[in-house]
Amino acid sequence: VSEAQALTFMEMDLDLYRVTRFEDVQNAKPVRNWALQAGVTNVAAQGVLQASFPAGRGISVSRTAVGLPSMLRWFYPPPGSPTIRDVSAVALLRYTTAAPVGSIAGGIVLRGLQGPSPTLTGYACDANGTHVRLWEFSSGVGDLLAEVEFAVAQNEDVWMRFDTANISGGVTLRAKVWRGAISDEPAEFLVSFDDTTAFEGSGWVGLVVPGSPGPTVEARCGYFRFRSLFGSTVETHRHTMAANYVPIRDIPATPDLVSVALNPGGISLGSDLGKRSQLTVTMQDHPGSDFGEGVGIGSHWAKFRARGLFRRGQALSLVHGTLGLSLAEMERRHCVLESFSGPSRDRSFTIVAQDPLKLADNDRAQAPRISNGVLGSNIDAAAVSVTLAPEGIGDAEYPPAGFGNIGGQEIVAFERVGDVLTLDRGRFGTTPTDHTAGDRFQLCLNIPASTVATIINQLLIDYAGVDANYIPLADWNLECATYLPQLYSRLIPDPTGVNKLISELIEQAGLMMWPDDIAQLIRLQVLRPIPTTAFEYNDSNTLAGTIQPQEQPSTRITQIWTYYGVRNPLHGPTVPHGRRFRQ
Amino acid sequence: VPVVISDNLVLTLPQAVGDAPNANNPLIGWRNLVTVGNIGADSEDPASPGLNLANAMTHQLWRSVSLAVQYVTVTHGAVDPIDYVGVAGHNFGSGHITVRLEGYTAVDGLGTPLWFPLVGEFMPADDTPLLMRFAPQSLVGVRIKLHPTTVRPLAAVVYVGPLLVLQRRIYVGHKPMPFAERVDNVVSRSDRGHYLGATILSAWNEGAIQQNNVESEFYRAEVEPWRKQGVMSDYPAEVAYCWPAGDMDVSNQLANGMMQFSLNVQGIVS
Numbered sequence: 001v002s003e004a005q006a007l008t009f010m011e012m013d014l015d016l017y018r019v020t021r022f023e024d025v026q027n028a029k030p031v032r033n034w035a036l037q038a039g040v041t042n043v044a045a046q047g048v049l050q051a052s053f054p055a056g057r058g059i060s061v062s063r064t065a066v067g068l069p070s071m072l073r074w075f076y077p078p079p080g081s082p083t084i085r086d087v088s089a090v091a092l093l094r095y096t097t098a099a100p101v102g103s104i105a106g107g108i109v110l111r112g113l114q115g116p117s118p119t120l121t122g123y124a125c126d127a128n129g130t131h132v133r134l135w136e137f138s139s140g141v142g143d144l145l146a147e148v149e150f151a152v153a154q155n156e157d158v159w160m161r162f163d164t165a166n167i168s169g170g171v172t173l174r175a176k177v178w179r180g181a182i183s184d185e186p187a188e189f190l191v192s193f194d195d196t197t198a199f200e201g202s203g204w205v206g207l208v209v210p211g212s213p214g215p216t217v218e219a220r221c222g223y224f225r226f227r228s229l230f231g232s233t234v235e236t237h238r239h240t241m242a243a244n245y246v247p248i249r250d251i252p253a254t255p256d257l258v259s260v261a262l263n264p265g266g267i268s269l270g271s272d273l274g275k276r277s278q279l280t281v282t283m284q285d286h287p288g289s290d291f292g293e294g295v296g297i298g299s300h301w302a303k304f305r306a307r308g309l310f311r312r313g314q315a316l317s318l319v320h321g322t323l324g325l326s327l328a329e330m331e332r333r334h335c336v337l338e339s340f341s342g343p344s345r346d347r348s349f350t351i352v353a354q355d356p357l358k359l360a361d362n363d364r365a366q367a368p369r370i371s372n373g374v375l376g377s378n379i380d381a382a383a384v385s386v387t388l389a390p391e392g393i394g395d396a397e398y399p400p401a402g403f404g405n406i407g408g409q410e411i412v413a414f415e416r417v418g419d420v421l422t423l424d425r426g427r428f429g430t431t432p433t434d435h436t437a438g439d440r441f442q443l444c445l446n447i448p449a450s451t452v453a454t455i456i457n458q459l460l461i462d463y464a465g466v467d468a469n470y471i472p473l474a475d476w477n478l479e480c481a482t483y484l485p486q487l488y489s490r491l492i493p494d495p496t497g498v499n500k501l502i503s504e505l506i507e508q509a510g511l512m513m514w515p516d517d518i519a520q521l522i523r524l525q526v527l528r529p530i531p532t533t534a535f536e537y538n539d540s541n542t543l544a545g546t547i548q549p550q551e552q553p554s555t556r557i558t559q560i561w562t563y564y565g566v567r568n569p570l571h572g573p574t575v576p577h578g579r580r581f582r583q
Numbered sequence: 584v585p586v587v588i589s590d591n592l593v594l595t596l597p598q599a600v601g602d603a604p605n606a607n608n609p610l611i612g613w614r615n616l617v618t619v620g621n622i623g624a625d626s627e628d629p630a631s632p633g634l635n636l637a638n639a640m641t642h643q644l645w646r647s648v649s650l651a652v653q654y655v656t657v658t659h660g661a662v663d664p665i666d667y668v669g670v671a672g673h674n675f676g677s678g679h680i681t682v683r684l685e686g687y688t689a690v691d692g693l694g695t696p697l698w699f700p701l702v703g704e705f706m707p708a709d710d711t712p713l714l715m716r717f718a719p720q721s722l723v724g725v726r727i728k729l730h731p732t733t734v735r736p737l738a739a740v741v742y743v744g745p746l747l748v749l750q751r752r753i754y755v756g757h758k759p760m761p762f763a764e765r766v767d768n769v770v771s772r773s774d775r776g777h778y779l780g781a782t783i784l785s786a787w788n789e790g791a792i793q794q795n796n797v798e799s800e801f802y803r804a805e806v807e808p809w810r811k812q813g814v815m816s817d818y819p820a821e822v823a824y825c826w827p828a829g830d831m832d833v834s835n836q837l838a839n840g841m842m843q844f845s846l847n848v849q850g851i852v853s
Binding site: 004025248249293295540543 | 619629631632633634636637643644674737773775780781782783784785786787788852
């Protein structure tokens with residue numbers, strides 16, 4: 001009898017993170033993984049010994065004569081792979097010669113790209129001795145975007161952080177420079193700039209060579225790191241349970257996975273969204289390195305924690321298979337990161353992940369979202385116009401027309417121009433009444449007659465932030481068209497938990513929903529008889545001693561009360577006097 | 584001319600003038616001169632650089648991206664004699680990659696090292712840890728010449744340094760590491776008694792190094808530093824890359840000062 005050799009992997013998609021202290025650099029020799037991208041004449045980049053740097057060595061970048069703008073790309077990304085967009089970089093810099101007036105000093109370059117030589121694009125930050133400056137390179141020409149005074153002496157070590165991130169309508173740039181240790185980083189940024197005219201794409205990360213287009217100058221770097229922001233560029237970290245047959249050469253993985261506990265979710269038929277499945281993964285901490293460097297500096301999971309790589313909601317996969325299968329052939333369960341703890345005193349590190357419906361929890365997702373506008377003045381019961389405060393809130397948070405809830409007392413229809421609202425008072429069974437300045441004007445969520453598929457899809461995507469790829473809307477629509485050709489409508493006057501709203505629909509419409517963590521989908525089904533073709537579990541194919549029947553007398557229904565016909569949505573769906581009633 | 588006395592244990596010369604080649608006593612390669620700053624590979628995948636060879640972790644690999652003749656070079660500059668190079672987690676056997684070990688003590692007028700062979704070309708029979716032993720000598724650097732054919736080389740760990748040759752031989756009852764596999768498995772049965780298959784959850788190699796009648800001076804000079812540092816151990820005929828599975832158990836054994844010790848180890852054998 002042959003035995004299957006079990007393989008278990010855990011994969012996490014985390015923000016890209018790279019760091020080097022130049023530990024392997026040799027004096028006056030080329031530096032591994034740094035490549036000049038343009039203006040390669042009259043430029044040198046080589047290893048240098050510098051006692052004040054963390055590893056006593058670093059990279060020297062210099063211009064030996066007048067030349068074209070030059071940038072050094074660090075090894076990410078390798079040719080052909082995705083570039084990086086939203087990014088934060090930190091470097092330890094030392095200016096051994098002063099940059100000529102008007103030229104760029106050494107510094108950090110982000111979103112670097114090279115077109116036909118010498119065309120360069122990208123953003124750069126430098127410190128020229130008197131100022132910290134932000135640059136935009138376009139077609140090989142550097143334009144100064146912003147600067148702030150900050151004196152840096154020749155042969156002084158300074159730390160520099162430079163960030164870029166896309167914002168609505170452009171790119172925000174910000175930078176800071178400080179002295180001392182890396183841990184002395186100030187909270188405030190020295191200089192920032194919102195670029196709304198140019199480069200919003202992605203590129204590589206590296207150093208800008210000083211002196212362009214000036215003569216001989218040198219800058220040194222003794223520490224360089226960068227990370228992507230907000231998951232804009234992620235890479236997969238894979239861990240495995242240790243065994244001497246794990247094919248690590250073919251499926252690279254860190255064998256530090258100690259245990260995996262998957263508590264399956266519970267499907268609640270016609271009641272609510274059920275119980276969330278939970279995956280608990282425990283790892284053993286161990287020395288960690290960054291591509292060979294930094295083995296003696298912190299352990300793997302301590303670094304993970306310190307680097308802030310954990311982001312709730314990021315993807316995590318549990319992969320089960322047996323030796324001989326490729327990774328693609330193995331069973332893969334998809335979850336989202338929920339929390340972590342450790343490293344603990346016994347050097348264990350625990351990660352908890354859950355199914356994506358966790359994002360709909362009442363304390364995380366509400367529909368409608370809270371509105372921040374308030375009445376700018378008192379109004380009486382007859383008023384048909386009001387101005388919102390604070391100024392500008394109308395365009396920021398409210399649509400041109402809709403329904404509003406004033407102070408939880410009255411529903412109105414409105415049309416908006418700027419901050420000024422034209423009101424149609426006393427809608428949805430409410431009575432026009434006086435309101436005072438400062439009463440909150442809450443935008444209502446008005447759901448017109450729609451199928452449950454449409455409503456739940458809207459709630460999950462627009463208000464819970466569930467990835468649309470999780471929702472097979474065509475399947476949901478077919479299910480509704482076949483088994484539930486019924487439309488539902490509702491006005492939701494106040495922020496209400498998405499889980500609560502969907503659970504009410506599940507109860508009213510007789511549904512069940514569950515996450516299919518293998519297909520990476522959220523399933524929806526109308527309650528109906530089990531087909532005769534369903535797979536049968538019996539005492540021949542279930543593990544001995546694992547089936548345990550349990551009576552559930554508490555779920556037996558003996559009497560049904562039905563509330564219907566909402567009189568006033570402000571009173572809530574479960575308040576008897578807000579609805580008609582039948583027993 | 585190398586003397587190959589086991590699949591992957593290569594001896595070249597006696598340890599000292601007048602000594603016969605001796606592979607009978609356990610060889611422990613725990614002293615290591617390799618650092619991130621002194622090792623380099625001619626070719627490397629940026630995601631699996633040659634620097635990975637400098638740490639003891641066997642899951643972090645160096646991967647070459649070339650099929651050309653290439654070198655892994657260690658410029659350690661040590662004055663004290665060294666006599667071994669160990670490589671673990673490699674594919675030189677399964678990849679049919681020819682290996683040769685070279686060293687140098689001097690450079691020419693242009694500063695180019697004058698390399699000479701320490702271990703002649705051979706092709707490992709399999710991927711078990713490789714121990715190349717040569718006469719103790721002072722070297723500025725060593726390099727492993729690799730001649731691939733169709734498979735790009737990879738390796739996890741390289742050790743360079745002086746060997747510890749234990750005083751006593753292996754005793755009867757010793758379980759060689761390659762055969763000391765332990766398995767954690769589950770066998771499944773249904774309610775009705777059907778066999779639902781068996782699954783191996785994990786497997787590993789685990790053994791022990793035991794020495795009796797060890798002279799107290801030898802223990803204090805040679806074994807105690809090893810106990811404090813960790814381990815990469817190799818046995819004649821069965822080479823393994825090991826790490827301690829607990830503390831070394833040391834005690835005085837005889838009235839004449841002889842000592843005994845035992846160390847449980849786990850390791851990889853391929």
